Amino acid sequence: MEHLPHCETLLLERNGPALQVTLNRPEVRNAMSLQMVAELATVFTRVEQDPTMRAVVIRGAGGHFCAGGDIRDMAGARGQQAGEGRNDPFYQLNRAFGQMIQQVNESSRIVIAVTEGAVMGGGFxxxxxxDLAIAGPTAKFGMPETSLGVIPAQIAPFVVERIGLTQARRLALLGLRIDGAEACSLGIVHQVAESEEQLTGMLGQALDRVRLCAPNATAETKALLHRVGHEPMNQLLDSAAEKFAAAIRGPEGTEGTLAFMQKRPPIWAGNDY
Structure with a gap:
C-alpha cells in the first residue's frame, strides 16, 4: 500500500511484502472496540487491493494480543434504545465483528498471528x-464468554473449523483458559516460543518462507483449502485441475519451473518483487 490508512486503534508498519498490524489499545489489553473492528476491516480491504502485499502480521501492543470485546462498547449498546432482531444494537455490534473476522479468514494474503499475554474471546x-499462529511464552488462550453470561456467537464457528467440535465444546462450555503448549497441541497455534528472541526468530523465518512462495499460487491455494468440505469432492477436484492447468501455463508456473531447472531462486523471492 503506497499510503497506509490512518488508524487510531492500530499501528501499521510496512516491512517489504509484509504489513505488521499492531492492535494498539494497551490500556485495555487491546480489547476490540467497534472502531478497531472497522479499522481492521479497512486495512484488510486495502491489503487486497495491493498486489505487492503478501502477508499481514497481527500482534498486540503492551504484551497482550487481545482481551476480547470492549466492555465499554457493550455498555454503550445497552444504553441505546432496544430494537428488534437485526435492529438491536447488540446484534449490530456482534455482527460487525463477525464480518471482520470472516474477512480476515478469507483474505487471499498470508495472515500471521503473533500471540502474547491475553488471547481471549474475539482475540482468540x-x-x-x-494461517500461521505463533505463541509467545506469556500467551494465555480462552473463551470466557459463558462465564460472563454471554455466548461466543461469532467466533465459535471458526474455532470449530480450527480444532474440531470435540475440543471446541470443552473450551467454550467450560470457559477454560489454556497456555501456549496446550494451544499448540490442540492446533490453535503452530509454534510456541520460549523467549521474545525466539518469537522474533520464528516470525522472521515465516516471512522468509512467504517470499519463497508465489503470491498468486498462494492465494489460489488458500481459496482451494477453504472450499474443502463445502462442495462435492468430485466437483472440487475438477475445478482444482482447471486451476492447476491455468497456473502451470501462467507466468508464475512458467517462471517457477524455469527457475527450478536453472537452479536459481524464482523472481518472487527477490527483494524487489
Missing part, C-alpha cells in the same frame, strides 16, 4: 483465522 477468534 482472530488467532483461529490466521
Amino acid at each position: 477468534g482472530l488467532a483461529c483465522v490466521s
Whole structure:
C-alpha cells in the first residue's frame, strides 16, 4: 500500500511484502472496540487491493494480543434504545465483528498471528483465522464468554473449523483458559516460543518462507483449502485441475519451473518483487 490508512486503534508498519498490524489499545489489553473492528476491516480491504502485499502480521501492543470485546462498547449498546432482531444494537455490534473476522479468514494474503499475554474471546477468534499462529511464552488462550453470561456467537464457528467440535465444546462450555503448549497441541497455534528472541526468530523465518512462495499460487491455494468440505469432492477436484492447468501455463508456473531447472531462486523471492 503506497499510503497506509490512518488508524487510531492500530499501528501499521510496512516491512517489504509484509504489513505488521499492531492492535494498539494497551490500556485495555487491546480489547476490540467497534472502531478497531472497522479499522481492521479497512486495512484488510486495502491489503487486497495491493498486489505487492503478501502477508499481514497481527500482534498486540503492551504484551497482550487481545482481551476480547470492549466492555465499554457493550455498555454503550445497552444504553441505546432496544430494537428488534437485526435492529438491536447488540446484534449490530456482534455482527460487525463477525464480518471482520470472516474477512480476515478469507483474505487471499498470508495472515500471521503473533500471540502474547491475553488471547481471549474475539482475540482468540482472530488467532483461529490466521494461517500461521505463533505463541509467545506469556500467551494465555480462552473463551470466557459463558462465564460472563454471554455466548461466543461469532467466533465459535471458526474455532470449530480450527480444532474440531470435540475440543471446541470443552473450551467454550467450560470457559477454560489454556497456555501456549496446550494451544499448540490442540492446533490453535503452530509454534510456541520460549523467549521474545525466539518469537522474533520464528516470525522472521515465516516471512522468509512467504517470499519463497508465489503470491498468486498462494492465494489460489488458500481459496482451494477453504472450499474443502463445502462442495462435492468430485466437483472440487475438477475445478482444482482447471486451476492447476491455468497456473502451470501462467507466468508464475512458467517462471517457477524455469527457475527450478536453472537452479536459481524464482523472481518472487527477490527483494524487489
